Amino acid sequence: MQARKLSTGAVKLYWRYTFKGESDRVEIGLYDGKLPPKTLTPKDGRWTIAAAMDEASRLAQAHEDGKEQGGHAGLVKAKADAQAQAITNEAAAQALAQAEIDRRSKYTLAELLKAYWLNLEALGRSSHTDAKSILTNHAIAAFPDIACLPASEVTDEQIADMRRRLIEAGKERTANKLRAYMGAAYETARKAKTDPKIPVAFKGYEVKHNPAAETAANSESNKADKNPLSADEMRVYWNCIKDIGGIKGAALKLHLLTGGQRIEQLVRLKSADVTADTIAIYDGKGRPGKPARRHTLPLTAQAAEAIKLLDLSGEYAITTEVGDKIGTIHLVSSTLSRWAVDAVGDKITDFQAKRIRSGVETILAGKISKEMRGRLQSHGISGVQDRHYDGYDYLPELRTALEALDRELNSVKAGNVVAIKAA
Incomplete structure (x- = not known):
């Protein structure tokens, strides 16, 4: 000392x-x-x-x-290093804890569902509006405590409870749509790590399984309720709209004369996709996570006349905007449906615009093959050959189908139809 x-x-x-x-x-x-x-x-x-x-x-x-560790000096250094490492470890632990807090607050069920419908919109899928409405009203707003949980921690039981609420209220079809949209959202996030076409933001949800898909489906509530118009009712409908002018007449006639295309797709028709003898619309239905498929349709003489009533100077061909705004906003699908109902009045019992699409199949049955009716309305197109190898556009065959539709609509049989009002 x-x-x-x-x-x-x-x-x-x-x-x-x-x-x-x-x-x-x-x-x-x-x-x-x-x-x-x-x-x-x-x-x-x-x-x-x-x-x-x-x-x-x-x-x-x-x-x-401690001589093997460098004696007193080595021990002092080791102690200082240990203290520094402890501080570093504590800081790292705090950072990880904060990151987990941030992740749990950012990657919630509500945020996943929002990301899903925004991705649908970015892909040009018309279903994004329906998805947003159902997911907002029946998942996010109805179950806020579940919606704020990390999406990866939500259970199949919790999603089943969301659907149970709708089923008990008699809304079984909506319950099935909720399951479908939530399942699609989870599937998008689940595949994000291996599918480079899915936006990278979906990886952050760390979804490893799909709890919505694990809930029981209710196929009974998915049955079609189209109630198609009969051939005679289709002729009545044509007689109700064929003399209507302006944008209203053009939209109604174009919808029918191109084969009853899905209204939400037709109203998005862009001026650039209109030629002298064809139009092209985009069908995203049944293509989760994929861009909409281009669907080109020939124009019959009557359909071409309807096109002439449209102002094609703006982005959208079917629009009610005027002046400088012409063509900047497309017609709302519900507006076209309302125009159809107003035009029919009481001439067809229980008329709804959705019955027109299946009515086209009805009036063409026996005259055009089932396959071609499917191609006309852009449904039933599946299989490897159709998706990858068949590059033929079928325009001649589709024109034949639409010309047959024109002939049937303009036949004289409609004069024999008398509307029967419900009691």
Whole structure:
């Protein structure tokens, strides 16, 4: 042990040692002669000789035991490194904890469902509006406690409870649509790690399984309820709209004369997709996560006349906007449906615009093959050959089908139809 008197008159005590030919000293503390000489513990940072000797012995023993680690200097460094690593580990743990908090608040069920319908919109899928409505009303708003959970932690039982609420309210079809949209959202997130076509943001949800798909489906509620118009009712409908002028007449006639295309797709017809003898619309139905399929249709003479009533100077061909805004916003599908109902009045019992599409199949049955009726209305097109190898556009065959539709609509049989009003 070593003592050194300072310029202030105080005495400072040290432990001095030599290791590998080099000497060093370690400060113990200030000597305090007022303390009882046999005191072995420091008081307020001051030491007795006995206490300092005891501390020097402890340091010497630690130095001897730690020579393989570099003696006293090595032990000091190891302790400092350990403390620094502990601080680093604590900071890392806090960062991870905060990241988990952020992840849980960011990648919730509500955010997954929003990301899903926005992705549908980006893909040009008309179903994004229906998806947004159903998911917002029957998942996010109806079950806020579940909606704020991390999407990866939501269970099949919780989703079943969402559907049960709708089923008990008699809305079984809506319950099935909720299951379908939630299932599609989860499937998009689940596949995001291996499908580079899915936006990378979906990876953040860390979805490993699809809880919506694990709930029981109710196929009975998915049965079609089209109630198609009969051939005679189709002729009545044509007689109701054929003399209507302006944008209203053009939209109604184009819808029917191109084969009863899905209204939500037809109203999005762009001026750039109209030629002298064809139009092209985009069908995204049944193509989850994929761009809409281009569906080109020939124009019969009557359909071409209807096109002439449209102003094609803007982006959209069917629009009610005027002036500088012409063509910037397409016609709303519900507006076209309402125009059809107004045109029919009481001439067809329980008329709805959705019955026109299936009515086209009815009036063409027996005259056009089932396959060609499917191609006309862009449904039933599946299989490897159709998807990948069949590049033929079928325009001549589709024109034949639409010309047959024209002939049937303009036949004289409609004069024999008498509307029967519901009792």
